[in-house]
Amino acid sequence: MTLSGLQCLRCGQKYSPVLDAGLCPTCGPGDGTADPGVLEVQYDYRQVTDVVDHSSAGIFRYRSLLPVSQAGPILPTGDTPLIPAPRLARRLGLARLYLKDERRSATQCLKDRATAIGITLAAGQKRRDLYCASAGNAAISLAGYCAHAGFSAHVFVPFDASPVRLGWLKRFGAEVIVSSGNYDQAFAESEAVGAAAGWYNRNCAFNPYLVEGKKTVAFEIAEQLAWTPPDWVVAPVGDGCTLGAIGKGFRELVAVGRTETAPHLLGVQAEGMQPMVRRFSGASGEESGDTAAASIKVRYPRNALRLLKELKAAGGMMLGVGERAISEAQRTLAEDCGVLAEFTSATTIAGLERLATYESLTGKTAVAVITGGRVD
Ligand SMILES: Cc1ncc(COP(=O)(O)O)c(C=O)c1O
Ligand SMILES: [Zn+2]
Secondary structure, three states: OOEEEEEEOOOOOEEOOOOOOOOOOOOOOOOOOOOOOOEEEEEOHHHOOOOOOOOOOHHHHHHHHOOOOOOOOOOOOOOOOEEEOHHHHHHHOOOEEEEEEHHHOOOOEOHHHHHHHHHHHHHHOOOOEEEEEOOOHHHHHHHHHHHHHOOEEEEEEOOOOOHHHHHHHHHOOOEEEEOOOOHHHHHHHHHHHHHHHOOEEOOOOOOOOHHHHHOHHHHHHHHHOOOOOOOEEEEEOOOOHHHHHHHHHHHHHHHOOOOOOOOEEEEEEEOOOOHHHHHHHOOOOOOOOOOOOHHHOOOOOOOHHHHHHHHHHHOOEEEEEOHHHHHHHHHHHHHHHOOOOOHHHHHHHHHHHHHOOOOOOOOOEEEEEEOEOOOO
């Protein structure tokens, strides 16, 4: 661990890296029109001599670039396969396509990488109650890891959370608070109740250390490709934490001299709810549509500043895709790759199809992050 500080992505203020940090005290949580003052974790990259610690396991193999150096009481996390998808690559006109298979994570979702850091930090502070808001995946991840550690998970879900996801939460023994509103309302409720109760915050947009766990997926992709990053990495975008984290991970590999280049980032949203697509293209207007991609049905992305910073650094872009295109991509993933992805994760393939209409993908390598495998 070479942690050196925290910096607000909104006002630029620097802070010392206290382990229970949240948002920038000056900027606060924002209000839907103003962005929250999210903090970025910084390291002294000159001190990183080897990115991989071969004596550690899972995400802690990259502990020199994590905010904690030893795993707490966590389920094994990381080490998911990179699946070559030659048939789908041909269909998309790519030289190579790989699927980073986060379905193989402990609770079937990339969210586990953030939860692993949250559980480790909470345990280090002797805190055994953790909370988050989620359409399902982050909540299930927290619930599963808490069940394993003997901790308590308090999860806030939207009124329309799927019965499948509620079933998982029940089985893991979480306290489930069903909001009368959407994800954005559940998020606000979680912050009010969680802060008042003094629970540990597992909301990835507000706890700056959690994206550090998510960025390990970038380290793994790079290592699995023998430190030659792909041309494009594609992920679905909700709050923006996941793709923002992936961008940070690749950027740090260049900063420490482990790779020479970083991939372009492609963020994908459903056309029915695409605030980041609008924002990236400078369009105004409110989101008024809907999507079956429940995990990314986010009206006010809370980590927009982080994602915008990484998109800019990586020469990335945001694209929206329609419901039918997502549905067809989900079927293609199953029929051409043997991969049953959740609806949200199939946006990656629909996004690559759309990208091909803007950019030549001939000779290019892409990685689609199959963020989750829970089929509702
Ligand atoms: C399966 C899946 N993919 C992608 C995302 C998007 O992640 P983020 O909200 O960090 O942008 C989520 C979570 O919200 C998710 O559950
Ligand atoms: Zn600030």
